[in-house]
Amino acid sequence: MRQQSSPVRRYQIEVVAKAIDVLEALAGHPQGLSLSEMAARVRLPRSTVHRLVCTLQVKGLLVQATEHGRYALGLRLFQLGKEAEPQLAKAALPLMKELAAKFKETVSLGILEEGEVHYVLQVEGTHPIRFAGRPGMRGPLHATALGKAIAASLDRDLVKEIIAAKPLRKFTASTVTQLAQFWAELDQVRRNQYAVDREEQLEGVRCVASPIRGGDGAVAGAISLSGPAARFTDKRMRAILRELVPACLRISGLLGHPSSR
Incomplete structure (x- = not known):
């Protein structure tokens, strides 16, 4: 359970907190969990978890994933998540504008949707030669800085499912298509809190990105800066990252992520 300040914790409703614990236990397990597995993860009696699951199922927040009694997150929860996107955009936009003004490069906000990066917001750069994307476009998870x-x-099992459905397609000579190399790169991204795209989706375009986390600690999206490879030297990308990573941490804090406040 998330740590909160004592005035807030004093007013929390224990059964609601337990229901949220059940939902969070299922996050990252698209194949579902059994009642026993959920009970073990949230450290509650199986009978208590069963009552919580029945209530969440009635509300559409959980569904029975298989005839073997495994449960998964329901469509209603994803609908609620979609409704939260404006909050993410509202928190991100001021800092995106600051980054665009400082570096004069295109700044994009992306989220995960159906196994791809969905560009939901963009502040276009002012350089005469610049990356010109558009909100609504999509990109591959493995060949974009936002995607990486x-x-x-994400939970590795979920990434495996995405790759199974959308294999590591080659876009350019620089695209990572070997699974071992992709896992190693994700490990590095996790340590550094940023990802780099070196002409891996589009020839002549480089990009850097950093993740944003929500109040529950799960990734909510990421922000990137993109531009011509000739201008995105390693030195300039390092300068951008010195501003981008703290900006994403600030946005995470605005969304309630405790370690980013």
């Missing part, structure tokens, strides 16, 4: 920043924060 998000993937590194």
Whole structure:
């Protein structure tokens, strides 16, 4: 359970907190969990978990995933998550504008949707030669900085399922298509809190990105800066990252992530 300040904890409703614990236990397990597995993860009696699951199921927040009694997150929860996107955009936009003004490069906000990066917000750069994307476009998880920043924060089993459905397609000579190399890169992204795309989706375009986390600690999205490879030297990317990573931590704090406040 998340640590909260004592005035807030004094007013929390224990059964609601337990229900949220059950939902969080299922996060990252798209194949579902049994009642016994959930009970072990949240450290509650199986009978208590069963009552919570029945209530969450009635509300559409959980579904019975298989006839073998495994449960998974329900569609209603994802619908609620979609409704929370404006909050993410509202928190991110001011800092995206600051980054765009400072570096004059295109700044993008992306989220995970159906195994791909969905670009939901963009502040276009002002350089005459610049990356010109658009909100609504999609990109591969393995060949974009946004995708790698998000993937590194996901449960590995979920990433495996995404790769099984959307294999590591080659876009350019620089695209990572070997699974072992991809896992190693995600490990590095996790340590550094940023990802780099060196012309891996588009020839001549480089990109850096850093993840954003929500109040529950799960990745909510990522922010990237993109531009021509000739301008995105290693030195300039390091300068951008010195501003980008703290900016994403600040946005995470605005969304309630405790370690980012």
